[in-house]
Amino acid sequence: MIYPDLSEPLPRSTCPLCQKPTVVAFRPFCSRRCADIDLGRWLSEEYRIPSTENLPPPLEDDIKNNTEQEYD
Numbered sequence: 001m002i003y004p005d006l007s008e009p010l011p012r013s014t015c016p017l018c019q020k021p022t023v024v025a026f027r028p029f030c031s032r033r034c035a036d037i038d039l040g041r042w043l044s045e046e047y048r049i050p051s052t053e054n055l056p057p058p059l060e061d062d063i064k065n066n067t068e069q070e071y072d
C-alpha cells in the first residue's frame with residue numbers, strides 16, 4: 001500500500017501567492033505561511049468591506065397593512 005506524501009509538490013500546480021509548487025497539505029498554497037497570509041488577507045478584507053447582506057428584510061406586516069387596509 002502506498003501512502004501519499006503530503007510534502008510532495010503537486011505537478012503543474014503553483015501557489016497563487018508566490019508561484020512556488022503547491023504542496024498537497026497546504027493546497028492550493030506552497031506552505032502554511034502562504035495559507036496563513038491568504039487567510040489573513042481574506043479576513044481583513046471581510047472586516048474592511050461593510051456587508052449589506054445582514055440587514056433585516058422589510059417587514060411584511062407593514063406592507064400587508066398598507067395594501068390590505070380595510071375601510072369601515
Ligand SMILES: [Zn+2]
Pocket residue numbers: 015016017018019020029030031034
Ligand atoms: Zn507560496
